[in-house]
Amino acid sequence: MNKGLVIDNDKSRRLLSGDEKAAALLLALGPDFGKPIWDELDEIEIRQLSRAMVRLGPITQEMLDELLGEFVMGVSSSGAMAGNTDSTERLLLSFLPKERVDQIMEEIRGPAGRNIWEKLSNVQEDILASYLKNEYPQTIAVVLTKISTDHASRVLAVLPEELAMDVVQRMLSIDPVQKEILEKIEATLRTEFMSTLSHTQRRDSHEQMADIFNAFDRQTEARFMTSLEDANRDSAERIKALMFTFDDLTRLESAAIQTLLQAFDKKELALALKGASETAREFFFSNMSARAANMMRDDMEAMGAVRLKDVDEAQSRLVNTAKDLSARGEIVIAKGKADEEMVL
Numbered sequence: 001m002n003k004g005l006v007i008d009n010d011k012s013r014r015l016l017s018g019d020e021k022a023a024a025l026l027l028a029l030g031p032d033f034g035k036p037i038w039d040e041l042d043e044i045e046i047r048q049l050s051r052a053m054v055r056l057g058p059i060t061q062e063m064l065d066e067l068l069g070e071f072v073m074g075v076s077s078s079g080a081m082a083g084n085t086d087s088t089e090r091l092l093l094s095f096l097p098k099e100r101v102d103q104i105m106e107e108i109r110g111p112a113g114r115n116i117w118e119k120l121s122n123v124q125e126d127i128l129a130s131y132l133k134n135e136y137p138q139t140i141a142v143v144l145t146k147i148s149t150d151h152a153s154r155v156l157a158v159l160p161e162e163l164a165m166d167v168v169q170r171m172l173s174i175d176p177v178q179k180e181i182l183e184k185i186e187a188t189l190r191t192e193f194m195s196t197l198s199h200t201q202r203r204d205s206h207e208q209m210a211d212i213f214n215a216f217d218r219q220t221e222a223r224f225m226t227s228l229e230d231a232n233r234d235s236a237e238r239i240k241a242l243m244f245t246f247d248d249l250t251r252l253e254s255a256a257i258q259t260l261l262q263a264f265d266k267k268e269l270a271l272a273l274k275g276a277s278e279t280a281r282e283f284f285f286s287n288m289s290a291r292a293a294n295m296m297r298d299d300m301e302a303m304g305a306v307r308l309k310d311v312d313e314a315q316s317r318l319v320n321t322a323k324d325l326s327a328r329g330e331i332v333i334a335k336g337k338a339d340e341e342m343v344l
Contacts, residue, residue, distance in 0.1 A: 023052035210242035256331035275311030
């Protein structure tokens, strides 16, 4: 098993590491035959294999046959398989409690994003800068050219000035980065930074409380907020600024609101709009076709009187759908009331 398995994929060859070979074998065994093996693994081994599964990529039948030939006992499989986030999570759920699987997968995924660069764009700039300042300037330059430009600007702004200027000069003259070097940087960021971040990053208590307030119905939210304003006005104002409510949906870009409309049930939307302000209703209608808007108005009228509690719940589900879309990178939600400030 010391000899690495060579994989020929689009004429580029690479060696599977020991944990990747083990991950491929366990995927081939599946939950039924693989469970006795998983039961013998400790927490660290499970996490290591889970990470290996996520980065494994496609495994063809020919590649699998070559791998299985290294083992004393042959394992047969049909068709092809792929190691990715979904297959890894499904397999873990077959023999581990959901809470434990969620913890493992959250560590693997890190902050919201579909790849390592999108994840880094969701990491607070001072935290990312604190990590990068210990890297070579050329490495920092590569990283900053791969993340979103607005986030790169914020990271540069908090780096030590001399280092930041060195990085700027390198970014101006940077050559295309070889695939092998880029993959090495990605792997280092994923294992040394993102996994550590998931353990050490503490969530701001006001942000957490804002999410709790978002989950309240209107009456409960108003009652708690009034009491908090009397006890601690600064905290109350900070929570208000962090809250994302139904009315904040009207600040979404047109493309984002249309994505949200496509993802949300039409009957639920009618119920949510039933108790909305006229301004909010018109905002949603303006992002529909004339025919769809007229049908929505008819559906709302046909409902008759509805309970405020049902409206609140429908609006909450719409907000949560928007948050889910944002977490997946499908829409952008502007956070905080400061985004509304204008400069003359």
